[in-house]
Amino acid sequence: MSTSGQKRIESTIDTAIDCDEDEVMELAMQAGELLLENGAEIFRVEETMDRICRHYGVESASQFILMNYILATAGEGHGHVFAKVRHIPVNGSHLDKVAAVNQLSREIAEGKYTVSEAYQALETIRRMPDKRKSVLILASGVASGAFCCLFGGNLMDCLAAAIAGFLIYVYILYISGPHLSKIVGNVGGGAFVTLVCNLLYMLGLGDHLNFMIIGSMMPLVPGVAFTVAIRDAADGDYISGTVRMIDALLVFICIAIGVGMGMAVLKLLTGGADL
Structure with a gap:
């Protein structure tokens, strides 16, 4: 690995430790929402959200996923606690978007994205055009x-x-x-x-x-x-x-x-x- 690539990964890891918990949870929820509304399995949504939270240092994150609902929480009960429920309308099956989000989560776990970069990547996936x-x-x-x-x-x-x-x-x-x-x-x-x-x-x-x-x-x-x-x-x-x-x-x-x-x-x- 080149020196610049190693520095980038180290910088990303440092950022992951210091990033805001609410931002990470919102990122994880958006990734889960994108998966769920495009027909992904429940275990894939849970795995993706958990992978994102763990990489950015949110160890207390917990998710409860149904076919069209996501409940996500984070915090140990001392001070600030993140808790959000989101209804997800199912738009049919778009497996290209499911595969793209799944790949993005793996690249996040490898240290290739900061939180803001991951947000931008998710928006790019969300705007992927449907088949003509x-x-x-x-x-x-x-x-x-x-x-x-x-x-x-x-x-x-x-x-x-x-x-x-x-x-x-x-x-x-x-x-x-x-x-x-x-x-x-x-x-x-x-x-x-x-x-x-x-x-x-x-x-x-x-x-x-x-x-x-x-x-x-x-x-x-x-x-x-x-x-x-x-x-x-x-x-x-x-x-x-x-x-x-x-x-x-x-x-x-x-x-x-x-x-x-x-x-x-x-x-x-x-x-x-x-x-």
Whole structure:
């Protein structure tokens, strides 16, 4: 290691010892908030906050994390005590931000950041742009076609599922997300997928309606949330794991209701004829 690099690490360690406890706790809470609102597991949030606090010399820090709440305290009860509760709205899964915060916490533990520099790095991560809508729509179509193939559909089925996958993500981005509640949006998404696939099937594009519908509804399925729920439960965070699991199961049920409603409407419009 160069002399300048060694001096920088020593300076950072000295600063860590002298830094303000409230600033450190606020930094840890912001890091935890950024992780939690982007779909991180409970153990990852706790580990990251603890790593930051320990590096900057706040040994009395304690955190209690739920799916959308953070309670953080610090102090031994003699004099000033830090205590703060923050509600965290969950904005879906943005794993690139989760990975960036996780890496930042490790670099903080290595002595590469002062508190003020860590604040600036967190803000940079917070402002990371989301994927472009065109990329999301394209990915949805490709994934829908691929899942249709995985479930046993032929080439024409995959093409139809890809078209439906493009359209369902347009619905998610421009109708369901901005204007509808989670339940109504997922019921509407299931019905929309069913109607589009049936229309394509009646036009002769696709041979197996069931594979087309199953493949094209996959962009609606909360796979990451379901996986994180299992991970939380496996790590002993039963409350958050159960809440996440119920939330994911509710989405599954809403999608199924939407598909049933779509089939019922089509049967009514076609006079009860089987498609």
